[in-house]
Amino acid sequence: MCSAKAESGRNVAPHLPAELLVEIFDMCSPPGDDGLDGLSDTTTPAQEVERLAKKYLLQLSQVCSRWHALVMGTPMLWRILIADTTLWRGSKKDPVVLLNLVEASLERGASHPLTLQVAIEDEESLGSDLMESLSRHSQRWRQAHFWTGFLSFRLPNVEGNLPLLEKLEISQNDDWREFDVFGDAPRLTHFTVSSWGTHVPTVPWAQLHHFRYHSFEPNDLEGSLALLGNDFSAHARCDLILIVMDIDLPIELPPIISNVSGFSLTLDVHEPLPQVLGAVLGCLTFSSLNALAFLGKFGDRTLAWDNNNFLAFAARSSLRASLTSLEMARTTINDDELAACLTVLPLLEQLIIADIDGEGVTAGLITDTLLRRLIWTPDALCLVPRLNFLCLTSLLHFSDDVYWDLIASRLIPARWNGLVLEAKIYCLQGRSRDLSEEFILKGVELEAKGELSFTARLDPEEELLRKLNL
Template sequence: MDTPTAGLSFTSKLLPTATQIAQVRNCSRAGILPVPASDLHAIVVEAPEELTRYDAEITKLQNGLDRLVLERTMLASYADGCRSVLAPVQRLPNELLADIFEWSFPEELYVLESTPEEEVDRISQWHLRQLAQVCCRWYSIAMATPKLWSTIAVDTSLWSDCNISIQTLLTLLDYSLTQGQNHPLTLDVGISNMYRCTDLVVEALTKHAHRWRDVFIWSDGEPHRYLANATGSLDRLEMLEINLSSNKSWNELEFFYQAPRLTEFSFAGRLENMPKIPWHQITKCSYHSDSHPPPPYQRLSVLLLANKVDTFTLELDLRNFPLDHDWHSYTSSMRHIEFELSTNDPRVFDKLLDSLTLPSLESFSLAPLSDYDPPAWSSNRFVSLASRSQFGESLTCLCVHAMIAHTELVRCLQAVPRLEKLVLADCVWIDDDAMIVITHELLQLLTYTANSSCLLPRLSTLHMTSLLEFTDASFLDLVASRMRKTRIDGLASFETKLLCYPERQRDMSPETLQQLAQMVASGALKLTVLSEAIDTET
């Protein structure tokens, strides 16, 4: 077979020189015959045969080039196939590959301000269908692994705006539910009574109630009349979160009460609309504000229900709370409590603390509601609560993001000498004003000195969000002293995190950062420093 390179030597004796081409061009322009003209006649006669030879050679070369292109394509595809066969991912067990598929789920899988297009993708599990198109093995894993189909997110308020029919959406939903077989199910469901598809969606979900494990429900109506159809099926339910955005009452619903494994419960809405749940087995609870909250002292009555709760989060808007209201007293054996508050009057928070006795508390957290200024706080009532509840013996973790003078904070810290973890934040709010909690003086008091008393001698973890209104030297002294203390106590290391607000007026010096890096290298310090100018995690 001739090769394309062999054809490169092909030529013709009739090929003109540059002089001959110029001569013919000039004669054509002048309208004269060259002398002798016989040479031109010979070219005219012999050229067709030579052109035929050229055509044959060009065809031969073109066929050779086509063959080369085809062979190159085949070789490239074969090399890719070999590379794929040798790739480490091919040697992963199906179970591990399924785990990787599970971790690749998109964030928009969950219902949160999503679009009709995202709703269609969620219902059809489009992310799994994309994985299934890679190869036969991936198809088999994606389609035959129930746990990959065990998260269902649906928002019925979007269905009427989707570009496919409600019946098609129901078919896709049923297929996704069926593919999960008997694997425990996670549900993220937005249910609106304004749409005719709600009954059908809830009916489809309750057919699989025996698989429910983690359930998130947002509702503006009364879908409990459909949920009740699955009463007695919730043997696997462990976590339940309900958000009622209307005044519809679920308080007669006993559907969730018969859930023997339910231990974690979160509720947003009016307390009187809360469904019946097995409070005697709830160990973790969150109660969040709604648009028309009852008086805070009534809301605290959830503590009477949550008599077995270990960890409790309470979100309260106290900005308009009248001071002349009486609060009931509550005693609880919970070990962890977190307040998310909005109030600018410390007297209101005082009333809240006065109503509590927490003799087993190990962790106390105070933070602002989302998008609100930090709450105001004075030390007197906390010190009283600490004394009444014996925090001096039990409390080991304190998290404070509140408007409190550093001198008041010191009084609070003196009441909890067994504290091991302290989380503090300076306060910056909308009008660009600030309250400095983390000061040079506070760090000096926290610096451990063996020959004298200091604040929190057991402290092993300190996290701060700061405007850096302290000196580098005071921070270095604190860290160095605590490193020495951890060695004395036989602990692995002292841990500190420093997040710097963008509004700060200075940065730590390079020399300070270098000294901190050297401390980290010694192994006795675990340090994280984060800010706009500093992005170091050692």
Template structure:
């Protein structure tokens, strides 16, 4: 009996140990599972922490440097916006200097993009310490270095008189940039630069204005012209404005091909044409006529643009352009006998004519004319012109004509004469007409076009069969399109 009892107790003890062992094995397994779970949570937290503390990632920073540089260049202010244009170089709120402040990568890339540093525009009228000697020297050195070998342009405006040493400022400026300049626009006080002389080996375009000078400052320039720009071997384009005149500057006139000027006298026009025999294009405005002008025969002139002319019309008596191809006349009395004779001198060479009006007699002689644009023609003139354009009846009238645009017209009744004239321009030996536009003055907006029956469909048929552009009525989208095209 005693043996049986001992055996029972031993068996009971072994079973209990196994139960305890199983229990602890189970607890160990559960704790290990929790450890694995916690380790996974720790890894996820570490990843999240790294993503939160890592530098921000922007897709734009992954673009190639070449594309970013191109984008930077398009960030530069539009030169046509005057409010930004003259202050853009030193304005830290605009490109290029704004780009230096975004991040270190953009700064490095902007500094290494030469096209960002080609336009140097300074405004003396803007209060700043920029023109102090040390700052100016450092600024110009950095700017020129960043531009690399790319040609530069300089716009300088305002009165330097308020600066402590205006001549020092201009001397420092030109010493740094004159060898690099391809374009220069200078409208400032002449007494700080008329005694200076520099070499401009790359300069092709020069603009000079006297808007910040008194009459007494300019009085002696006729006898002692400014020599600052006499060393400009590549100069091709010259723009004189705000009272600047040809006799006031010593330039390499014989190389000029383009001249633009305002506020000229007739004598200024003649002087410029005599000084620059290679001119191919000349634009003059607000011309004040003078008597007793010498005759000028200018064989190289291809395009002449004159506007706001005050009579008497003696200038037109003096000028002869035997090879002229494009003539633009604004606010000029084309009925004046001198103007009619002027036009007749090159009628056989003219390709494009833009004017307020012109006589039909003058048009008869223009056998090579391809483009005719007139502003404010009378209704009678338009009627006569359409009759003459009918090639069936007048085969020799403007045989090469391709574009006709009549702007600022009065509304008119449209009849078959228009269709017959345009249709005839698609037949025969002459060049086909590509465009006919009769634009009514904007004040007639709201008036409907008065068509004869079938006119609209006939014009549409012309467009579909020949591609001819035709339009009659108020401006479709731009009231001044014909002005910008040359009138």
């Protein structure tokens, strides 16, 4: 009987429909080979060779002639190409052999759209040859991430030949004048830049949905903020991550007007100086901002708040008539200042706030005092009357009863747009207590009744960053 079952098992897989087999083959890729975060410092030269060869696909192709035909004849399976030439010198394989593996993968991918993740460290011919090979297939690029550490990086014959490119990410240690080949990319909507340099490649700014800029250059506030002045559409979001250290005061920044609908600012400020955020707020004006976020650096460096400059910024940008989402994390704002901000933002629907839980720095914004101020009242004094999403990342310095009083007051008013109230609690590691079973059960019961969407768990961002020792 066992022998018959084994024989049956061997016969089932080869006779599965081809479409299902291909899906299964695609799911066999090792972690990191799926086009997400493939470039890693933990990858070894031997693993790089296996990745370039698509070893898992070659092994599948050896099972039987049918599987071989499917693997070699299905371009979709070869759509992801990850190459890290910083590992090639340490490999036992000749660089020409590795380049041939890339060429074979490109050939088997035929005309299927490509996802690329490529790292090039030096100016040797292997890097140039690799980019020349990839550039010959630029009409197939759908998503591309390039990391390079030298100035003479080239993308030959790419300009005007990017009909499918939707997402582009560039990470570089130096300036990159040679990257200005993306101005004609009719489908490009997501653009990410991480750099020490000061020159950002030209792209079709007006069609972007999301632009993210991470500058490693300290104190480049003026140059970085100037990117907001590009010709974005009114539905674009812009995220800036900037470093400020040992900067001279006062900080003088030229005025900038932007029409993006979403803006997130992460400031890594080495000293808690409110003049830094104050200078940024003092120079910015948004014409149609819907979502706004201020974030400090994770760890022991927080973002010092400047309430007066924020109120002036809110008035100048007419946030009273446009802003629907506000987020503040690792920001030293107190409940009086937050209440003053919320008073001038009557259209807010989403409020995302956090206590501070850094290395030697803790601060509790989310207390009974603040939660009581957020309880809904049927008058003009009510803060955030349209609130339907409340996310608290908390040290749990509030009482259960006051929290549930707040939630109970919001259940019906939150339905003004046809939705139920969504309430999230993310518990920080330095919390003063744990949530009780009764607390969790109450949220679960309200969710079961369809009155509330409820989440209570450890803070996922803190968990991830602490695992990475960041």
